[in-house]
Structures are given as C-alpha cells and as structure tokens.
Amino acid sequence: MSKVRNLASTIKHLKGESFKRAAVMIRDYGWGEFFHKLGTRIKYGPGTAVVNNNMYGGELAGESFVKNPSEHKGYQAEERVSFTFTPSVPNIGRIELLTQNRAGGGALEITVSKGDAVLLHAEVGGVAHDDYTAIDFLPICGVMGAALTVSLTCKNGCGVYVNRNKRRHGFSVDGGGSVGCRIYTVHNAEYLHWIANNTPTEKELNYQRARVFNYMPKISIVVPLYNTPEKFLRQMIESVQAQTYSNWELCLADGSTSSKNLGEIAHSYEDARILYRKLEENKGISGNSNEAIRMATGDYVALLDHDDLLMPHALYSYVELVNIDRDYEFMYSDEDKITEDGKYRFNPFFKPDFAPDTLHTFNYITHFSVFKKTLLDKIGGFEDRFNGAQDFDIILRATEKAKKIGHISDILYHWRISEGSTALASSAKSYTVEAGRSAVEAAYQRLGIKNAHVSSCQYPNYYITRYDLPDPKPLISIIIPNKDEKRTLENCITSITEKSTYPNYEIIIAENNSTEKEIFDYYAQLEQDSRIRIVRWDHPFNYSALNNYAASQAKGDLLLFLNNDISVISPDWLEQMAMHAMRPEIGQVGAKLYYPDNTIQHSGIVLKIGPVANHPHKFLSRFDIGYFGLLVAPHNVSSVTAACAMMRASVFREVGGFDETFTVAYNDVDLSLKVREKGYYILWTPFAELYHDESKTRGLETTPEKMERLDHETALWLSKWDKKYPYDPYYNINLTNEKLDYSVSPNKILKDRT
Template sequence: MAQVLANWRLTVLSEYACPDSRFESSDLMEWVQTSLQQADAMTAIIAASPAEWFICAPAGLRLSPAFTLLTGLRLSKQPDALVLYTDEDIVNADGEHSQPKLKPGINIEFLRSSPYVGAATIIRKPLMLDPRIAILPPGLSRNYGAALLAFEQAPTTVDHLDEILVHVPEALTEEYAVTALAHLLVQQHLARCGAAAEVCDGPLTGTLFIDYKLPAKPPMVSIIITARQRLDKIQTCIEALLKKTNYPDFEVLVIDNAETEPAVQAFLAKLPNSNSHVKVLHYSQKYSVSAINNFSARQAQGEYLLLLNDDTVILQENWLARLVAIGIQKDVGVAGCRLVSFEQHIKHAGLILGHGGTVDHIGMDLPLTEPGYMGRAQLMQNFSAVSGACILVRKDLFFDAGGFDEKNFPISHYDADLCLKLGERDYRIVWTPFVTLAQKDDKPLSIEKEAKHDNQQNLTDLRSRKAFIKKWLPKLANDPAYNRHLSLRQREWMIDGDFDVPWHPDLEPLPRIVAQAPDEMGVGQYRMIGPIQELTRSHRICSFMLPALSSEKRFLPYVSELIRANPTVFFLQNAFSDFHLDDLQHYAELLPDVFRVFGQDDIVFSIPQKSAARKYFGKDTKARVRRAVSLCHRVIVTTEPIAEAMRSMVDDIQVVPNSLERSRWGGLQPPRNDRRKPRIGWAGAQQHQGDLEFILPVVEATANEVDWIFMGLCPPKLRYHVAGVHNAVPFDQYPAALAALDLDLAIAPLEINRFNTAKSNLRLLEYGAVGFPVIATDILPYRNAPVTRVPNNPKAWIDAIRAHVHDLDATRIAGEQLREWVLSNWMLDQHLDEWMKALLPD
C-alpha cells in the first residue's frame, strides 16, 4: 500500500497466522489473528486505535498513492465531517481501469435510492463506534449506513472529494454494487427522519424506490397553466389533465394573455362551464412567463402551486399525488418530474448549474428505458434546479422567496433562479422519474412571427443569461448534483474531454495556468506552448492548454468552466479577434480575481504593405488590440519596440524575448555532406515576400557560384535560379528539417520598416542552433549578435556572400561561434525565471 504521505496504518484482520514477514518489521502495518466475529474484532481495534479516520474493506481494494494525502488535505478543511467519500473505478487483473464512478456531492434522495457512496468511503471514529454502525458488516453496508446516519445529524457532515482515489477489483464489483441490507438501512433512516414512506425495489438492480405517502387529508393544489399560441397544445394538455388526475383537491387556473390566439381564447371561454375545477384568468400586460405565473399565484386558492407548461401531456393518474407526497416533506422546496418526447426520449432529467455557461438540461435525448449514468435517469435524486415545465412548490415558500424574478428572468432562467433561492434557504429540490409527462415539440410559427419571436426572445434570453451568471456566479463552479470531471458542454452524462484540468481546484498549491495559443507553429510554440510546457515539466506550475485558435476544435471556456477550474492565470496570445473580445469582456466583468495575461509578438497594426498577412488585419486592428489589452491585467511582448508601441494601451507590460527549447534545438548539427558548390539558403513562412524581394538580383548574380536552397516560401521569380525548394513542415519536424538543409551560409533579410524593426532575433537563433553562419540585414533585432550585418542593397549582399564562400573555413567557424552564443544565452531553460515573473501576478 504505497502512499505519498505516511499518515496511515494498515491493519489486517484474519483467522489465519500472518504469512508475510513485512508486517513484523513495519510500523505502518499490523496483522491481527482473531477468532472473534469480524464486526466485534474491528470495533475493538478501532476503539484502541489513535487514528481518527477509518476505511474498512475486504482484501484486494486498491487505494491511489495520493489517497491519504488528498483526503487528509480535504478533511483539514472540513473539521465537522463524519464521512468522506471519493470517486472510484474498476481495475482488472491486468491493471486496466474502467467504469469511473464520478459521484455527486451528498444527494440524499439519490442516496436513499442507491448506495452510491460505494467503496471509496472513510468514516470518523465516533461514527464507526456508534452501535448502529459497528454492528454492520464492513464494506458497502457499513459505508451506506454511516452516510445515512451522518446526514441525519447535518448534511454538511457528509463530504465528497471529486478525485478517483479508490480502485475496486473486478472480483469485488458486485460486493460494492448491492447490499442486502439496503431496504432495512433506508427504512430505519426514514423512520428516524420522521418521513412517512415505503421502501420498494427500484427499477434497477440494487436500487430502491421511496414511495412517499400523502396525509389523510391531502393539501389543495392550484395547477397554473399559461395558454400560449397553440390550440392543439392547450386543448390536449387540459383534456389529459382533467381526465387523468385522480388527486382529490385541486383547481386549474388557465391564463390567457396578450399573445393568446383567438382560437385558444374561444376554447378557454367554454372551459369553466364544462368543468368546475377550471378557472380562466386574463392577463393583459406584456407577455412574461415570470409575471404571468406570479399574477396567477396571487389568485390561487391552493396551499401548493403546480406550474405546468401548456405543451405537456399527463400520462399517469397518480402523477399529482406522487409530486405532492414528495413536496410535503419538511425540507423539500420544489418537486419536479421527468419530461419525455412522444418518441420516448428524455427531454428533462434535471438541470445542471454551469452547463452551457449558465444552466442547462442533462441526459437529453436518452431513450426512456436507458438507466443513464450511475442509473441517474431512473432514480429519484436532488438537483440544484429542475425545469419550470412542471414544478410543485408550496405557495408560502414561493412568495417568501419573492416568486419568479420578473425583471431579470421574464422568459428564461426563472425556474432555476427560484430553485436556487429556495436552496439558499436550505430547502431541497427533488426530481423524480416516477412521475413522467410527455412534452410536445414546437411546430413552426409563420415565418414573420417566428422571426419576430426569435429576435425578441434571443435578446431577452441574452440579458437573462448575463443576469443569471452575475447573480449565481459562486454556485456555477460546482453543482453538488454533478461532478467537476463531467462535461459542461455535452447534454449527455459524459466525462469532460474538453476542459478537465489536471489539478484539483481546491487542493493544488502550485500556480495554475490556462492558456490558448494562436497556433501550433512558430508563434504558438515560442510564445506560449514551449514556455508553459517547460515550466510545467520543471514543476513550477500546473497548466492546461486549450485547443489553439487555428484548430477546428477551438473554444474559449465558459465563465462557469473557469470558475470550476480555479486557475491562477488565464494566458492568451494575439487574442483580439471577434472570437475573443466578447469573452474577454465577460471574464473581466465576472472573474476579476483570475489574472489575465495578453501576449503579443508583433506590431500587428503596422503590417508591411507587401506582407501576405496584411489582408487578415483590418483598419480597426489597433482599436481591437487596445480593447483586448484593456481587459487584461498584463501584456507580455517579445521586444522593447513592441512594448513602446503599446505603452499607451496598458500600464503593466513586460518584455520576455524569444528563446529555444533545448530538447528541440540543443543537439542538432548539419550533416556536412559532400557538395559541388557551397549551399546558401533561407527558411521562413509565406508572409515574407517583401523581405525576399530585394534578394532577387543577389540570387541571380550568384546562382552559378552557389546552390540556393529555400524552405517554406520561395517567390516564383527566384525559382529558375534555385537549386532546391523544400516545403514547410510541422513544427515538431522543423528543427531537424532546418538542420538537414545542410547550409554553408544562411541569410536573414528584412525590409526596413516599423514592423520589422520591432521583430525579435528568432531567425538568427534558429540558424545558429543548427550551426549555420548568417548574413543579415543591418536592423535593430539583429544587432549584438555574432553575424555579418549588411545594408539592404544588392551589391553589399553579393560582396558579403562572396567573402564568405571564398573562405569556407572561416565561415564554418563563424557558424560554430553563433551556435555557442545561442546555446549559452538563448535557451528556454535559462529564462524560466523571466517567464514566471511575467506570467504570475506580483
């Protein structure tokens, strides 16, 4: 049992003698041979032990090496905890892991339905010695009973650590999936809680259905339905409701409003005469779901409100009785149900905070009979919020919470907002699949009405989304009904394959950096990917790289995802496009504590006229850059001229020059093959047409004396005079491909302009790392380097080239001197302190 922290002791209970001498020599392990009943022997050992926490398990259960470290850290922050459970998976004989159980936080309705705490449960000593727990066999039964009993003392005494720290061998999976004592444990628990309920077999093996009971005189319920624009919907809804509902005491309030179609109004006018349960109310103000429901609730006579969409269809006669039986539990604020399509696929199985950036449905489109992740599509459980399409709430609670927020959430998010307001008052939100309603899909309105409706609703919804994030920001990070390793982007229960950061947001002591590179080629590698990876490998930071801006999979995290990840720094390079600006604005407004760093490697608002890249930068580029950097705390640039160009835009700007990764560049040498002529060449990207333009007469004049080699860009006018052209290669292959050019001399021409004057000396570093001597334009970035610098006129270049090729020995020595200069001064591992200082807040 290898653990990174030696704060543990292993005790093995057996009726046999110890077969392993390691138990005799270790202070961390003991073997106890006993003939006592297992529970009695365990109680005696626990009582005598100085330990505070215990995990009891059959032989074979595996603990992650970080188990005692991370659980210890967690428990140090939860002094009142009595039970702590972690995530777990299954491991086979070959050590392969599968079926991860990424559990929710304490979820009492789910716990009553399933012993989901599983094997990964540690229990505090006083609870272990409680006679009601001590009598239980170790393993799942004891873990289950302890969690139920601890919850009764206070929900906060049961804590969850969302890391897979326990691995259950295949041979033990059944033992930790089902316990024969489940019915008894839950029935005793419900009795202690004073809940009138029958414990029945659940729909899945090893699960339970808690059938809550109504009192002898059930409370009156007011069912509120807002009639909208579909006669077929409202007619079907009300007819099914009146035909199917066998609840003894209810009224139906149907509200017509400014958007109600004449045909619907005519249908509603006849309703009160045909059924005494039905009343029709008239709402004449601007259409607002929240306002209409608040208006209706004030007219309601019932003790409970049942808010029902007009596109739902009742399927079960006992639907209302079951919802009320749940809703009358003393700590329940809202009861919601499962919604399905007429094609028998899930439409609502709970709402997840942070999903889609605010709140969204989970389990969408799952077939009705599918169990769902951990059986959660078929079991009663708590959620932070449920859909307003069908919710039951006590009327006085509804008004104590302020009803629906008409100002901020007139059309959307009103249901989640109400649930969260009640949750803040320590009321639970319950979702049950044992009440299932069908919900019709919308038929299209006329084109004109559809366009008008969509435009208005989209604008309103956008305002509501922003208001919801601002109001409930702290809760969006970790919905207790979910797990931080599950996706906030997929409506299925799915492991987060997009943004599952490799650190625990509450327990990681190192700085945590989330970054997005503009590409995976030069700029991205030199200005972000390389430095971040090197800092991570040297254990100075933890990091997560988002897909590059150039990737088809690119995305920026939702605010909720960043809160969940809890990074120290969010680092973006060249982030001034439409793709970035709105999100940067949201981050600045909503996440002021996340240190935002903006990287810039060129003066992009001064692109040379002849550059192929100029077409990608509009006249508003400088304004975009200014706005982007104003939304960040710091800017990192490659050179002092870039810093000078941006000083009016931002207060905090730091210069970190380019450098090379030793692992890529440190061991390269050109092959020095035999050749008929000296080899001279250039390597670079497609945007350097202007830089190569004045080289044409130089190449023409020397083509018979040397072999010209180009890699990447080779202007068409040069091709007749060139001995070899090599295509650009992926960055991982670039250093070796550059060395393989086997040049005797490399050239680094640059146009004289503001853009190039602000560039770095990267071209010289690459050439020097592979031992190529260099002739370069006499321009600021190339000064102070051991290269031959010449002005930009053909004669000077021709003379310099001929001088080098006429003394190749001296030229080769110059290449070695440049290589030594690069390796001694310009390797990334020599500049990690500079990067750390630039990336982290002061």
C-alpha cells in the first residue's frame, strides 16, 4: 500500500473513538508524539505502530500514561496495585508500567483476569527505574468489550507509580487515582499463537536429525551474494547449518563489488558443505545465480536469498515429501517476513496449492522453491532479460514442465524486510513490474497461447491477462429462474439490456409457478424482444431441475446461470467472463458480486468454512484488495456461486448438469466439484462486477421446514464430497475455517513432526 493510500486510510480512521484516542495522545504526549505515530501509520499503514522495533496495532483507548517518565509529579510508588479497564480492540499483547526500582533487583508479578478466569499470570525481572517496564506476552485474544482486571504485586523494593489525586481516562484503579500505564494491541496476534503452536520442539528436531529416509537426496542450496552485510550472511549460513536434514551443500557465488571479503566469513565456519566462489565480475542477479547453480552437485536445487532465513525443519520437510512421491519435481512452501534485525516474524503468507491462473496474475509462490536438478537442467537457468523478476520467470518455466508440483503448508522461510527490499515494498524496485509482465507474456508464448495480452495492474507486480474472443463471438445463453417478483426481474433484465456491451446473447427466463398477473404481463412485454424467451417449469421448486430444464432449451455455446436479483455494474461483464469460459482448460467462471451497500458478497467459494462451504472476504468493502490482493486478482478457486456463473454448454453436459437431489442448497458447489473432477480449473474474476440482493426471492433458512431441508442437503453433500476434499486446495489449511477473512487459525496445530 502506498504512502498516499496509507495517509487517506489514516485520515478516514481518525473519527469517532479513534479521534478521541488521538486527542488523549495529544493531551498526554504532546503534538510531537502524535505526529510521530501519524508518520508511522503513513509509512506502514493505518493498522500498525512501530514500538521498540516491534509491530503493534494502535494503543487502547484507555491509556493512563505519563509523557515524561522521569517527571512523575504527584505519583508515588506502590507495591500492590489493581485496576480494571475495557479494551476497545480484539487483543492485548503488551503492557508498559511506569515503575520505580532504586535497588535494581526488583521483580513484578502481573495477573490479568476476566471475572474468575485468569488470562495471564507472569513474573518479570528487569524492572525499570523511573521509566516504563515493558511486559510482552502471547496475546490475549477475544477481549474487545470485556471487563479485564490487572493485578500487580511488586517484590524486592520496586513499585508501580500511582497518582491517587488524579484519575485518568480509561482505567479504574482500586482506591481511586490513576496508574502510569500503556497497553497495546498486537498487530499479528493470531499468527503469534500459530507460531507458539507450530514451532518444532527440541524433541521433534532431535527426531528429525536421527531419522534415516529410504531416499536421502543431496540438496544444493544456491545463494548469489552481493555486498551482503556480515550479520545477514552469518545469520543465513547459520540457519542452513541448523537444518535437521544434513545432506546438503550451500553454494555461495559472490559477485560483490565491495572490498569486504565474504569468503573469509564463509570459510570461518570450517564446514565442507559450504562452498564459496568469488566471481571475476558481477554478472547481475541472474548471472550470479546461474554461477551458484553451476556449483551445485545435488539431486535438488533450492533457492535462498543472501539475507533471508530458513526454519530448521525446512529441508527435512521437502525430503519427507519426495519420499512419499518421487514424482515431485518442483516444490514450494509458505513464508513470512522478519524485521531487519531478525527479531520479529509477521505477515505470514499461507499459500494455495498449485493454481496456474493465480500464478499468472502474481508470483504467489516466491519462496522457498526447490527444483529437481534434472528439471532445472531441462528448463535452463535464470535469464538476464527478466532481472528483477528472474525467480518469477524460472518458477513459471518449472511449473510448466514439472511432472508433479508439491506445496508444503508450513512456514519454512523468513523473508527479511529492509530498505530497498521488495519484501517491504515493490516500489523499491519498480523495474521488477515490467520484468514480471514480460515473464508472464513469455509464459503464454511458450504455451502456444496467442490470444493472451498481459498488462500491469494498478497494484505493483500484479498482472491482468485479457484473452481475445473468437470472431464471431459465441452466443451466451443467460438463464434466469423466476417466480413472481416483477420489479426484481425487471431491474435485472433492464441492467443487462441497457448496460451490456456484448452483442451476442439470449435470455431464457425459467418461469416456475408464478401467480401474479403483473409478472405475466411483463413476460408478454419481454417476449417482444427476440433475444428473450420464457420457458415454463410447472413443478415444485427445485433449483437444480429448473436450471437443467432451461439449459436444455438453450442455444448458446456458453451458459450463464444468473439469479433474478442481480444487476449489472461493469458493461463488459460478459466479455470478462466469456474470455475465460472459452479457454479449454477452464470449466467454470465466477463474477465479483456486491451487496447493495457495496460490500463483498461473493469472491469465490471456499470449502470447509462451515460444514460445507462459504464465501470468503464477505462484507469487506468493494474497494478492499483482500488477502494478498485476491480481491483484485483473477485466481483459481474450488467453486463459484451459481448466482452468476458461466461455463461452456459442452462442459455442463459432460458433468451431467446440476445434481437434482440438491433442490436448493449446495447445488452450485456440487456442480463446481463435478467440473473439477473432470480436470478443469475454475476461475473467479474481479472484472465482472454486479450487485446481488441475495436471497430476496427465496428468503432465508428460518422456517423448520427449510432448516430441515438444509440439514438434509448438508448431509448429502458431506456424504458425497467430504472424504474427497479434506481441505480446500486453494485455501491454506492454516487459515481459519470459522471466519471469512482469511485470518490465521491461531489454534491450528500441524502434524507431530516425529
């Protein structure tokens, strides 16, 4: 997010309670601190503040702090203090207390409780004297609006400063007054819990070190060095040495132009597995990487940047995978970022399994990529013409040729943020944008796809591919089920006929048991248009059977299933969907649907959110970019809603249409999975935009009869698909199945690594 967008977002958030918090900050800290924090939000985004080099969210509304800790007039140190407060944020993970500790040996015991439940109990040393003592802890989540009590006991002569004569906003101190205190919400609380649950234990690491696989390949880790700071180089080397799988070599090709001898650092480790070569000249990132590959003698080649880090079980995880199936020729893992000093992990990217359309939109694979050496020999090394996106290009080439592609759903790689790093902002290296676009364009040329045109997106390093449609353009049959609801249907039809720029379509209205005269009068009016037909289905409502019948009457090469409570926004919506639906590898295409209040209703369907499936990103703003840009990026999904879904008529017939045992619910999810079973991909595009007044006609599942039917169809879907899809391949297993926001599942525990 650019600084301009961050400024706009920050100003937007400075209202209501946020404005009150800003006023409190100005009152107690002064304008200098306010502008410092405002600058931080502009640089990093409105949801963060950098405190002691850690990334936290904004402070709670109830701070009771002292501007100058050494000037605490009116405050006295006390051994026991208790206060209550009500957080206005989802979690807390840091408490700072103004303390006295003249002797230097004090300790502080802290308890945070909610009623009778103890949420945190800890004892800390290193108590500050006439300054704030910071207490960091695993975030306490789900506390917004809850009354919390903080009890403090000081030992060995230290104390917490309390002003008994002045009550500050936000805290209710037992006995009256205020306590010198600041409390912070933690920006990545769920991820910190995930880290706590999934960092390998020493027992697990020892097991891995002792394990002997049936297949023990050598892995060559190739690293191009270029003026690498000594600290970063040592940390990188030591993260490789810490690997629990020992059959590796580290190939360092040094193209540095500085006088510093990185070879001395490499040789100082006295490890025969560390290979160092000083290049005669700097050949650029691609050339230097190729020189490192030439040093490799392993069965597999892994790519590592010179300032990044590996988790100790990274190589072990890959070797475990290839022992399950030797056909894996290209593999990648999830990743996160670390601060420049290497202390804090944040911004995890839990990726989907291999998704070719997603990859053509942006390089979601990035790190940690491992290639079978024979595959790398086949596709060739890095190419200079893609410098800046050389890893994107080689990943595209590898995925095109690999026998099998593997994804390890675990954080194995830490990407360091620093000035000038694309991990922090792609604008730091703007030339990467055009290099990436050229890499995608070259991929289409290799694949023999001549009707694809690649352009840069408004978001750096994201790309839009537009496909030419055949000439003449295929007929699209728009199928709209309807019962009464004249005004709703009229709004839908009018938006199609008045806004759509696509010239060749027919509209089939599947009439089902209407009773109102006005709807039949409207039908008569519509039938004056040669593009519109009314077909009647005089049976009890069954969404699947109704659409199957209408589809049997359709003349088009493309079928578009559309609810009657849809209205068109983007004039080229049919072109945007048809260009993908005509591609032979695509079986179904979904659109971007909004509620009337411009919040997201549909951006694809994720399996296993709820008992069956649900819509991710639901209720986000129309203008939000979503999880790693997915709301602005065409990408592969497991399913799309039949409220607006397009597919070739031949594919619809091939899969047998809608399963009529699903009368109302989950028939669209079932259809999508039948399409996938035939080997087709399903794609969602953000460039076909429509409004959807969801369930206006059918209503919600509130009556006993409807709830019983929903339970039956849920059980039916689970019996058919649950075992085949233990997880959604396009939605990482480490993401929540309880919410719709792509947040990390804090309680997720990956398999025991022993």
